[in-house]
Amino acid sequence: MTDACPPELKLDNQLCFAVYSATHAFAQAYKPHLEPLGLTYPQYLVMLLLWERDGRSVNELGAPLRLDSGTLTPLLKRMEKAGFLTRQRDEKDERVTRIHLTAHGKSLRETARAIPAAMLCASGLDVAGLSDLRDRIAEVGDALRQA
Amino acid sequence: MTDACPPELKLDNQLCFAVYSATHAFAQAYKPHLEPLGLTYPQYLVMLLLWERDGRSVNELGAPLRLDSGTLTPLLKRMEKAGFLTRQRDEKDERVTRIHLTAHGKSLRETARAIPAAMLCASGLDVAGLSDLRDRIAEVGDALRQA
DNA sequence: AGCAATTATATTGTGCGCAATTTGATGTCA
DNA sequence: TGACATCAAATTGCGCACAATATAATTGCT
Numbered sequence: 001m002t003d004a005c006p007p008e009l010k011l012d013n014q015l016c017f018a019v020y021s022a023t024h025a026f027a028q029a030y031k032p033h034l035e036p037l038g039l040t041y042p043q044y045l046v047m048l049l050l051w052e053r054d055g056r057s058v059n060e061l062g063a064p065l066r067l068d069s070g071t072l073t074p075l076l077k078r079m080e081k082a083g084f085l086t087r088q089r090d091e092k093d094e095r096v097t098r099i100h101l102t103a104h105g106k107s108l109r110e111t112a113r114a115i116p117a118a119m120l121c122a123s124g125l126d127v128a129g130l131s132d133l134r135d136r137i138a139e140v141g142d143a144l145r146q147a
Numbered sequence: 148m149t150d151a152c153p154p155e156l157k158l159d160n161q162l163c164f165a166v167y168s169a170t171h172a173f174a175q176a177y178k179p180h181l182e183p184l185g186l187t188y189p190q191y192l193v194m195l196l197l198w199e200r201d202g203r204s205v206n207e208l209g210a211p212l213r214l215d216s217g218t219l220t221p222l223l224k225r226m227e228k229a230g231f232l233t234r235q236r237d238e239k240d241e242r243v244t245r246i247h248l249t250a251h252g253k254s255l256r257e258t259a260r261a262i263p264a265a266m267l268c269a270s271g272l273d274v275a276g277l278s279d280l281r282d283r284i285a286e287v288g289d290a291l292r293q294a
Numbered sequence: 295a296g297c298a299a300t301t302a303t304a305t306t307g308t309g310c311g312c313a314a315t316t317t318g319a320t321g322t323c324a
Numbered sequence: 325t326g327a328c329a330t331c332a333a334a335t336t337g338c339g340c341a342c343a344a345t346a347t348a349a350t351t352g353c354t
Contacts, residue, residue, distance in 0.1 A: 124290030
């Protein structure tokens with residue numbers, strides 16, 4: 001017979017699992033808000049960046065999201081096909097693909113403005129609690145990436 | 148010209164993105180520890196449950212992980228093929244598939260015991276900070292699932 | 295006993311996410 | 325100018341994650 005399970009190996013004691021599980025919970029919670037817009041959750045993240053600044057390259061989207069072209073290229077093609085954006089080669093440097101929002105893509109921003117408040121509510125946090133938790137998790141992410 | 152980007156739609160202000168991004172950072176940080184064992188990160192989570200208690204059904208693995216058979220069945224088949232576990236029908240109720248660790252699967256637990264301390268170190272947190280953050284994220288996950 | 299509802303798992307199809315490689319364009323330097 | 329390194333995207337292959345459906349065993353009802 002082996003030893004009893006050491007507590008450091010219990011699933012519920014793992015920070016990584018709490019984070020992993022919360023990620024899926026977020027994706028599910030966003031779904032009813034994003035489905036009417038025709039967006040998936042990762043596509044919504046791309047839209048957030050493009051609403052901030054249009055005409056980014058694939059790398060300029062991937063850097064903040066920490067996603068590479070293997071993920072972004074097919075995702076952007078689906079979004080292009082769905083009419084949210086266009087993909088065209090930069091005229092100065094043909095290695096670069098520039099992403100521009102369509103009128104439809106731009107217009108969704110106003111609708112999307114209501115989403116963050118709904119998610120704040122669903123999270124059960126207040127604004128200060130959300131900010132604090134967000135910053136702490138971001139710090140852990142940064143530490144893990146640096147290690 | 149449209150308005151400047153409203154702060155509630157900035158990527159870096161999103162709790163969901165901090166969590167999403169930390170999940171990927173965790174998976175990357177675990178990789179060098181899990182690769183020598185031959186496990187992926189989701190497979191490691193399954194092992195944590197089986198080290199706690201062997202002979203679970205697919206549902207008994209999926210409930211705590213919040214994963215369904217569409218995810219677990221192929222994952223468990225890969226783990227079976229790799230020699231970590233066996234999958235066999237319950238004799239009393241043939242609807243149920245029971246998962247048992249092989250000797251090899253069991254033996255990995257001792258090696259794995261070193262991983263949580265390494266990850267704690269990589270996270271830049273102390274034990275109290277980790278517990279606190281873990282519990283707060285778990286609460287948000289629960290709130291989102293309930294909403 | 296026999297049929298319907300329920301339950302557990304498996305299957306199918308779509309969309310990430312990432313490692314590794316490929317393709318094509320740009321920059322550099324002899 | 326011409327070979328060579330570098331760079332940006334795209335492609336390929338594999339492993340999750342989940343909705344929807346299918347399959348098969350068990351339970352419940354009459």
